[in-house]
Amino acid sequence: MKVSDFTDTTVDAFGSAKAFATNLVQPTIRLGVTGLARSGKTVFITSLIHNLLTSGRLPFFDAAAEARIRRVYLEPQPDDAVPRFDYEQHIADLTADEPHWPQSTRRLSQVRITIDYQPQSFWKRQFGHDRLHVDIVDYPGEWLLDLPLLEQSFSDWSQTAIARARAPKRRASAKAFLDLLNKFDPNDPQSETAAQELAQAYTSYLARCRDEGDVLIAGPPGRFLMPGDMEGSPALTFSPLNPSESADEASLWSMMARRYEAYKTHVIKPFFRDHFSRLDRQIVLVDALGALNAGNEALDELEATLAQILERFRPGANSWLSSVLRRRIDRIAFAATKADHLHHTSHDRLEAILSRLVGRAISRAEFAGADVKVLALAAIRTTREGEVSQRGEKLPCILGYPMRGETIGGKSFDGKEEYAVFPGDLPDDPEKAFARGKGAEATSIHFVRFRPPRLEKTPLGSATALPHIRLDRAINFLVGDRLS
Ligand SMILES: Nc1nc2c(ncn2[C@@H]2O[C@H](COP(=O)(O)OP(=O)(O)OP(=O)(O)O)[C@@H](O)[C@H]2O)c(=O)[nH]1
Ligand SMILES: [Mg+2]
Structure with a gap:
């Protein structure tokens, strides 16, 4: 058993006993x-x-x-x-x-x-x-999603992260980072400027995935896009590197590997231990x-x-x-x-x-x-339900205030106008939403963002409860x- 394991469990036992006693009262x-x-x-x-x-x-x-x-x-x-x-x-x-x-x-x-x-x-x-x-x-x-990093070495993580960045759906977002990466030899002497440059390029790539690309999850390390108080600290200033067989202690590779380990110690473990658990x-x-x-x-x-x-x-x-x-x-x-x-x-x-x-x-x-x-x-x-007649047929629709800047079929909104929207139907059989190729049914839902509803005020001037579903x-x- 490692010392760190021992400390974790001991703190845990005390923590649980205290929490248990407090919870009774x-x-x-x-x-x-x-x-x-x-x-x-x-x-x-x-x-x-x-x-x-x-x-x-x-x-x-x-x-x-x-x-x-x-x-x-x-x-x-x-x-x-x-x-x-x-x-x-x-x-x-x-x-x-x-x-x-x-x-x-x-x-x-x-x-x-x-x-x-x-x-x-x-x-x-x-x-x-x-x-x-x-x-x-x-x-x-x-x-x-950071948890698996605890079981990955810097070398394994670098390989996975770079392969991911090269995947067709991410390649465009990752181009600047991948180009920069190839300018560095992992055996170069360690350098704060290099680490910052690479970390910044890697973070911008993750941000681009989140904001523009058609990928849903940018990928770990999760704290790069949400640094909070740790912004700029060494534990958040690293990036994956191309493989190195024989890097010495003073190399860029070793510096990045140390920071990757610091991320595990100072970011991942405290979150799971102090909050999640x-x-x-x-x-x-x-x-x-x-x-x-x-x-x-x-x-x-x-x-x-x-x-x-x-x-x-x-x-x-x-x-x-x-x-x-x-x-x-x-x-x-x-x-x-x-x-x-x-x-x-x-x-x-x-x-x-x-x-x-x-x-x-x-x-x-x-x-x-x-x-x-x-x-x-x-x-x-944010919406209410209604019906709209179309060629003699009554169709269910939702009515809401599309936010300023939203558009439907070429019409753009200013956030002040209520508008009837046909959101489209979800398939009756959920499997159809997942089906591929022949037999697949395109799920055609169209969204616009609606602004939050304007609430009635109570006699004392505070807002009445927010409507919900x-x-x-x-x-x-x-x-x-x-x-x-
Ligand atoms: N119509 C509608 N839109 C919602 C509702 N909840 C969230 N949204 C929309 O989703 C957006 C994001 O909601 P947030 O509650 O800020 O989401 P979050 O998970 O806290 O987002 P981050 O803090 O960025 O991680 C809002 O700005 C709304 O546009 C809802 O109940 N109805
Ligand atoms: Mg939020």
């Missing part, structure tokens, strides 16, 4: 909210909190439907070193007179909401257990509509990525991760977000497609003891049983 759920970039994490957490704080319409959240929620409030979050989820700013953006979507967030953050409720259970009433803290942790799903429940948000829109290859990539993410929740018995996991995640929800882009007749179909996307991975992973739920939701509903079912699954 103050029941707490740590709820992880994750998903790839732009999947809807910030909007989901903001709407969840706002709906709880303002007693929104939550008929499928049992404790609310049974009128057992006494009070919900925000409390200072208990982890001093973790940035607070900026609920106040996000809700101000969404409920402004000109409502707009919150800014993209690129780091982990946390917020605590407390629910005072009337317990149903006799014992809970006897012991005065009528309060639940929910610590919500927002973190990028890309960080979960403490989660009790998890929701993974998936922009399945975006992937459907982007075509079959994007769907394949999404399926493979979700499978990897799922493995993190049930790692094999021998991995480093299982040794630091403090608790078992006992409930995992997968949610297809932005369902308000579809007519309600397609919501079940979207759920079926997401079930098909994660289904194989769920059946492969060992999920004994964990409940898994798949659902389609819209944390904020099936958000209450997600809340019920994630925390409902702890309010019985």
